[in-house]
Amino acid sequence: xxxxxxxxMLKGMAVLAAxxxxxxxxxxxxxxxxxxxxxxxxxxxxxxxxxTGMDMVNGFQMYLDEVNSDLAGAKVKLIVEDEQGxxxxxxxxxxxxxxxxxxxxxxxxxxxSTGYALAPVSTRHKTIYIVPIAAADDLTQRQKExxxxxxxxxWTSSQPTHPFGEWACQKGYKRIVAIGADxxxxxxxxxxxxxxxxxxxxxxxxxxWVPLFSIDFGPFLSQIKGDVDAVxxxxxxxxxxxxxxxxxxxxxxMPLLGGGTSAxxxxxxxxxxxxxxxxxxxxxxxxxDTPKNIAFVKxxxxxxxxxxxxxxxxDYTTAQWIHEVMxxxxxxxxxxxxxxxxxxxxxxDSVRGPVELDDQLNPVQNIYIRTVEKxxxxxxxxxxLWNTIVxxxxxxxxxxxxxxxxxxxxxxxxxxxxxxxxxx
Amino acid sequence: MRGGTTARLLALCxxxxxxALAVPFAGPYVTxxxxxxxxxxxxxMSVDVLLGYTGMPSLGxxxxxxxxxxxxxxxxxxxxxxxxxxxxxxxxxxxxxxALAAAFFGLFAMRAAGVYFLIITLAxxxxxxxxxxxxxxxxxxxxxxxxxxxxxxxxDLSNGLAFYYTALALFVLVLAALSLLVVSPFGRTLxxxxxxxxxxxxxxxxxxxxxxxxxxxxxxxxGLAGVMWTHLTGIVSxxxxxxxxxxxxxxxxxxxxxxxxxxxxxxxxxVVFLRDYLSTLVPWWQYVLGGVYVLTILYLPEGxxxxxxxxxxxxxxxxxxxxxxxxxxxxxxxxx
Numbered sequence: 001x002x003x004x005x006x007x008x009m010l011k012g013m014a015v016l017a018a019x020x021x022x023x024x025x026x027x028x029x030x031x032x033x034x035x036x037x038x039x040x041x042x043x044x045x046x047x048x049x050x051x052t053g054m055d056m057v058n059g060f061q062m063y064l065d066e067v068n069s070d071l072a073g074a075k076v077k078l079i080v081e082d083e084q085g086x087x088x089x090x091x092x093x094x095x096x097x098x099x100x101x102x103x104x105x106x107x108x109x110x111x112x113s114t115g116y117a118l119a120p121v122s123t124r125h126k127t128i129y130i131v132p133i134a135a136a137d138d139l140t141q142r143q144k145e146x147x148x149x150x151x152x153x154x155w156t157s158s159q160p161t162h163p164f165g166e167w168a169c170q171k172g173y174k175r176i177v178a179i180g181a182d183x184x185x186x187x188x189x190x191x192x193x194x195x196x197x198x199x200x201x202x203x204x205x206x207x208x209w210v211p212l213f214s215i216d217f218g219p220f221l222s223q224i225k226g227d228v229d230a231v232x233x234x235x236x237x238x239x240x241x242x243x244x245x246x247x248x249x250x251x252x253x254m255p256l257l258g259g260g261t262s263a264x265x266x267x268x269x270x271x272x273x274x275x276x277x278x279x280x281x282x283x284x285x286x287x288x289d290t291p292k293n294i295a296f297v298k299x300x301x302x303x304x305x306x307x308x309x310x311x312x313x314x315d316y317t318t319a320q321w322i323h324e325v326m327x328x329x330x331x332x333x334x335x336x337x338x339x340x341x342x343x344x345x346x347x348x349d350s351v352r353g354p355v356e357l358d359d360q361l362n363p364v365q366n367i368y369i370r371t372v373e374k375x376x377x378x379x380x381x382x383x384x385l386w387n388t389i390v391x392x393x394x395x396x397x398x399x400x401x402x403x404x405x406x407x408x409x410x411x412x413x414x415x416x417x418x419x420x421x422x423x424x
Numbered sequence: 425m426r427g428g429t430t431a432r433l434l435a436l437c438x439x440x441x442x443x444a445l446a447v448p449f450a451g452p453y454v455t456x457x458x459x460x461x462x463x464x465x466x467x468x469m470s471v472d473v474l475l476g477y478t479g480m481p482s483l484g485x486x487x488x489x490x491x492x493x494x495x496x497x498x499x500x501x502x503x504x505x506x507x508x509x510x511x512x513x514x515x516x517x518x519x520x521x522x523a524l525a526a527a528f529f530g531l532f533a534m535r536a537a538g539v540y541f542l543i544i545t546l547a548x549x550x551x552x553x554x555x556x557x558x559x560x561x562x563x564x565x566x567x568x569x570x571x572x573x574x575x576x577x578x579x580d581l582s583n584g585l586a587f588y589y590t591a592l593a594l595f596v597l598v599l600a601a602l603s604l605l606v607v608s609p610f611g612r613t614l615x616x617x618x619x620x621x622x623x624x625x626x627x628x629x630x631x632x633x634x635x636x637x638x639x640x641x642x643x644x645x646x647g648l649a650g651v652m653w654t655h656l657t658g659i660v661s662x663x664x665x666x667x668x669x670x671x672x673x674x675x676x677x678x679x680x681x682x683x684x685x686x687x688x689x690x691x692x693x694x695v696v697f698l699r700d701y702l703s704t705l706v707p708w709w710q711y712v713l714g715g716v717y718v719l720t721i722l723y724l725p726e727g728x729x730x731x732x733x734x735x736x737x738x739x740x741x742x743x744x745x746x747x748x749x750x751x752x753x754x755x756x757x758x759x760x
Contacts (some may be wrong), residue, residue: 212566
């Protein structure tokens with residue numbers, strides 16, 4: 001028996017040794033060349049967030065293909081890693097990108113928690129982390145000082161819902177029920193809405209929190225108060241498709257409002273007529289009627305078979321932004337600090353409209369209030385669902401019209417903040 | 425038997441030492457992965473004590489990893505404890521917390537055996553996950569806790585190599601301790617319980633107490649691994665405490681070979697490198713991992729550690745069959 005054990009161990013050790021040697025050879029590949037710009041993209045390619053991850057990679061790749069992976073002389077080497085929608089996995093992948101591939105910068109992550117997990121990696125390794133999607137407020141607010149190498153090209157969760165709350169109030173809604181995914185992003189989107197909506201005179205009378213990625217809304221739909229003017233939803237990933245279906249099936253008739261991801265184009269093409277009338281707020285809509293966007297939508301759709309979502313647009317715009325920086329340096333990598341400085345100085349004319357960064361490196365941009373309509377658009381033959389823009393708020397920053405210092409004194413939006421003072 | 429002893433010695437001392445020295449040359453990422461293997465192997469070995477030696481399949485071992493991990497993260501971020509030489513005190517603290525938690529949960533878990541034990545440990549594990557996910561004020565909820573600094577005590581553990589050697593040292597320590605445990609009379613009693621609990625009870629052993637103590641020891645190892653886990657990635661998230669981690673710990677033991685301790689480490693190494701290293705090279709890594717699982721279940725019920733024995737059995741069977749054919753043909757010849 002002892003002999004068997006011994007041999008077994010020998011065998012095992014041999015396997016381990018082979019793997020380690022393989023690792024040693026793997027390292028040889030990461031030779032540095034002056035003209036190569038190595039970019040790591042971390043996106044969920046498996047699991048419930050796979051569609052959003054696919055949209056991210058496609059958006060970024062589409063821009064690179066347009067310029068033939070040549071950013072002002074720097075040849076881009078894009079390395080895509082799957083984070084599976086799990087923060088610890090994302091950290092592992094980021095470490096791999098920095099340590100093994102020696103990337104100049106990495107970008108990605110979808111969930112707010114993933115953003116919070118990746119930010120310290122950038123600080124630890126003094127490597128730039130660009131955040132195109134993860135919208136956790138504090139990354140560019142209360143905690144920004146801890147993350148000097150973090151740039152956001154997307155949005156903060158509460159950025160679109162600040163003006164949206166006011167819009168809903170001016171539209172005449174008085175009493176609203178909020179139902180959303182129970183995690184930081186959901187709390188912040190709904191928190192932003194509640195704050196401006198209630199300051200304008202509206203009342204959020206009930207808040208329901210659904211576990212993240214859960215797709216059975218039965219127990220929650222039956223709790224929704226019937227005597228309200230509208231229901232505000234905050235859905236992500238696989239939840240978006242299910243909610244409007246089950247809402248209609250439960251016989252509920254109140255108009256649906258929502259955070260940007262509730263009716264985003266990553267899932268809109270797969271929705272049915274139940275989504276018509278869904279009004280949401282975001283910094284992008286595929287139905288945006290500008291020549292730049294129409295060209296973007298047509299090309300994207302031809303390449304990948306569906307309309308681009310904000311996930312696609314945000315990653316496309318990030319690539320464009322990096323290109324602008326490289327133009328200014330003549331294709332040479334300027335070093336992380338200098339890169340951030342140039343990045344910040346650029347006012348970008350992007351697909352979503354004019355974008356620039358504030359002093360905490362979060363975009364100031366247009367916020368679009370969009371209502372789902374079924375119509376023919378952009379010359380496509382079929383009647384389809386589109387996020388038609390009903391109002392544009394221009395030049396909206398992460399603090400909107402609030403005083404920055406005052407704003408930062410209040411805690412970050414959470415399950416309990418703002419308190420639900422009108423809850424019945 | 426002599427050859428076996430040499431092979432055993434070689435496998436136990438020379439090869440691991442050579443490997444430990446080879447890892448740094450394989451680059452910083454492989455070093456991180458090697459540290460991950462060392463730490464997760466501690467958790468896996470704790471599962472092996474339960475599954476392989478006592479016959480109790482635990483599906484909630486991530487709970488104790490989580491206890492240690494959250495303890496380290498909370499102490500470091502809220503109180504600045506465990507970032508200097510007091511790191512070793514926190515290691516001890518993780519160990520104790522894991523043991524305490526297991527001592528409490530054990531009171532419930534020990535009431536069941538077999539599949540019911542599996543279910544009850546799963547439930548207890550999910551309770552801890554629920555706490556991590558919901559108790560925002562303490563655990564940071566879904567966002568988890570970021571630990572920005574790593575301990576510095578003589579050497580700076582933010583250095584990947586230093587961290588790896590620390591993890592390796594702990595792994596060796598735990599392996600040695602558990603190896604002693606399983607060959608001790610206590611350990612042999614556990615094996616006896618695995619084989620037939622009623623018989624052990626009839627022989628006068630307090631089987632409940634033995635199982636309970638094994639459970640507590642396993643919990644302690646989990647807590648210890650947890651403290652290192654926090655500093656490995658610099659983040660603790662409810663994901664770490666989730667069912668998947670427990671399943672992983674159970675899977676690597678089954679893959680490596682239950683009841684061997686070192687098999688748990690081997691299984692961990694195979695899975696970590698297939699999942700985190702092969703995945704960076706080829707997109708079809710999941711098929712390889714799945715293939716390894718399926719082939720192991722189908723052909724190696726004793727796990728990877730059972731591979732040499734199986735090969736030997738097959739070759740001796742082959743030889744026997746050949747001998748039989750030879751004898752038959754000889755007898756046919758002699759008759760004709």
